Amino acid sequence: MPSEALSARLGYSFRDAGLLRQALTHRSHSTPHNERLEFLGDAVLNCVIAGVLYERFPELSEGHLSRLRANLVNQDALSRLAIELDLGAELRLGEGELKSGGSRRPSILADALEALLGAMFLDGGFDRTLVAIHQLYAPLLDEIDPHELGKDPKTLLQEHLQARRLSLPQYTVVNVRGEAHAQRFQVECFIPELDIRTLGEGPSRRSAEQSAARFAYEMAAHS
Amino acid sequence: MPSEALSARLGYSFRDAGLLRQALTHRSHSTPHNERLEFLGDAVLNCVIAGVLYERFPELSEGHLSRLRANLVNQDALSRLAIELDLGAELRLGEGELKSGGSRRPSILADALEALLGAMFLDGGFDRTLVAIHQLYAPLLDEIDPHELGKDPKTLLQEHLQARRLSLPQYTVVNVRGEAHAQRFQVECFIPELDIRTLGEGPSRRSAEQSAARFAYEMAAHS
Numbered sequence: 001m002p003s004e005a006l007s008a009r010l011g012y013s014f015r016d017a018g019l020l021r022q023a024l025t026h027r028s029h030s031t032p033h034n035e036r037l038e039f040l041g042d043a044v045l046n047c048v049i050a051g052v053l054y055e056r057f058p059e060l061s062e063g064h065l066s067r068l069r070a071n072l073v074n075q076d077a078l079s080r081l082a083i084e085l086d087l088g089a090e091l092r093l094g095e096g097e098l099k100s101g102g103s104r105r106p107s108i109l110a111d112a113l114e115a116l117l118g119a120m121f122l123d124g125g126f127d128r129t130l131v132a133i134h135q136l137y138a139p140l141l142d143e144i145d146p147h148e149l150g151k152d153p154k155t156l157l158q159e160h161l162q163a164r165r166l167s168l169p170q171y172t173v174v175n176v177r178g179e180a181h182a183q184r185f186q187v188e189c190f191i192p193e194l195d196i197r198t199l200g201e202g203p204s205r206r207s208a209e210q211s212a213a214r215f216a217y218e219m220a221a222h223s
Numbered sequence: 224m225p226s227e228a229l230s231a232r233l234g235y236s237f238r239d240a241g242l243l244r245q246a247l248t249h250r251s252h253s254t255p256h257n258e259r260l261e262f263l264g265d266a267v268l269n270c271v272i273a274g275v276l277y278e279r280f281p282e283l284s285e286g287h288l289s290r291l292r293a294n295l296v297n298q299d300a301l302s303r304l305a306i307e308l309d310l311g312a313e314l315r316l317g318e319g320e321l322k323s324g325g326s327r328r329p330s331i332l333a334d335a336l337e338a339l340l341g342a343m344f345l346d347g348g349f350d351r352t353l354v355a356i357h358q359l360y361a362p363l364l365d366e367i368d369p370h371e372l373g374k375d376p377k378t379l380l381q382e383h384l385q386a387r388r389l390s391l392p393q394y395t396v397v398n399v400r401g402e403a404h405a406q407r408f409q410v411e412c413f414i415p416e417l418d419i420r421t422l423g424e425g426p427s428r429r430s431a432e433q434s435a436a437r438f439a440y441e442m443a444a445h446s
Contacts, residue, residue, distance in 0.1 A: 036277060039285035043273035050266035051344070054259060062262035121274070126349040175420070177442070186422065197398075199409065199422060219400070 028094030034115035041118030078110035153214035251317030257338035264341030301333035
């Protein structure tokens with residue numbers, strides 16, 4: 001059985017212990033596993049974080065809110081929160097996963113945390129889950145740097161490359177498809193010195209460039 | 224002022240008339256416009272529909288649930304619902320948009336409906352919005368064909384092409400990036416007879432193929 005300590009750290013006690021157990025069950029262990037709950041929890045989390053950001057940053061556009069949210073609900077953020085909850089110790093993994101260190105794998109941890117939120121939503125409703133998410137995310141929300149907020153991916157990428165004294169990225173339209181009212185652009189972003197090439201896509205050249213830049217920025221920041 | 228009739232059709236009366244007005248205000252008209260509310264409403268809608276599908280289709284995997292939801296919350300579905308609500312007549316559009324038929328444009332209608340749901344969430348909370356969404360979506364939910372559900376994009380594309388007596392799509396890996404534990408694949412899907420080429424991306428060759436197939440299916444279905 002999952003520990004009482006987890007309930008305490010989450011600030012939530014499950015009425016239905018079966019739901020909690022399912023949320024902590026990886027598909028390598030047994031059925032019912034946590035993948036459907038993960039789908040639900042992801043949706044609840046996105047909704048709650050959207051609400052928090054909407055209220056907290058009344059001056060930000062929906063594009064900025066959306067990017068900010070993406071940073072808060074991605075695998076990296078979720079797995080770090082899962083580690084703080086010591087979720088790895090509570091997971092039910094198959095033997096192979098267990099031996100290969102599955103309880104420390106970011107994807108498994110992030111998915112289990114989402115599943116836990118989905119289970120909480122079914123068990124206690126939206127408002128109780130919202131309270132738990134607010135509490136869980138309070139430190140991350142307080143960390144948000146308003147100076148980084150307004151910057152689009154092309155700007156972030158450019159600043160990153162300049163800080164490393166590298167030359168600027170080259171953007172090239174590689175494909176345009178669709179009829180005039182519904183065109184789709186594909187743009188390549190090329191950073192010669194890092195040998196990074198990414199593709200972005202969107203309804204305009206600019207949006208495709210931003211999409212390619214976002215991907216390139218993530219790669220450059222980790223290279 | 225927005226009509227009483229809209230409230231009746233929505234099954235919801237706003238306490239804060241300003242929020243309702245903002246939800247109906249396109250950015251071409253004035254500030255505050257509805258784009259931030261659209262961000263919020265999109266999140267609420269995704270969450271509610273996730274919950275409905277989770278409960279209604281206990282046998283479906285999270286991948287199927289996710290695709291099913293995508294079909295219910297896309298611009299096409301939302302704009303049709305907006306038309307049934309006669310939302311176009313309530314929109315506040317700038318003169319240019321008004322003259323060019325903006326009140327009938329699917330993107331504007333879909334965005335306004337999402338904004339309306341976001342405003343409802345702020346005005347009345349999650350549970351009231353959930354009730355309104357359930358009511359709004361009841362006909363669409365009843366329409367869902369369980370036979371189509373399990374089909375992935377590659378299967379749908381193949382069946383579509385076979386029905387048109389066209390040859391099968393060709394999938395080619397065009398790029399693999401990243402280290403072994405975090406590879407990203409890019410796959411091209413090519414349909415010679417329709418001159419359609421799309422790119423898909425994902426953490427595995429298979430997922431990249433599915434992504435390319437999804438895009439190709441959308442293009443093929445409209446060509």
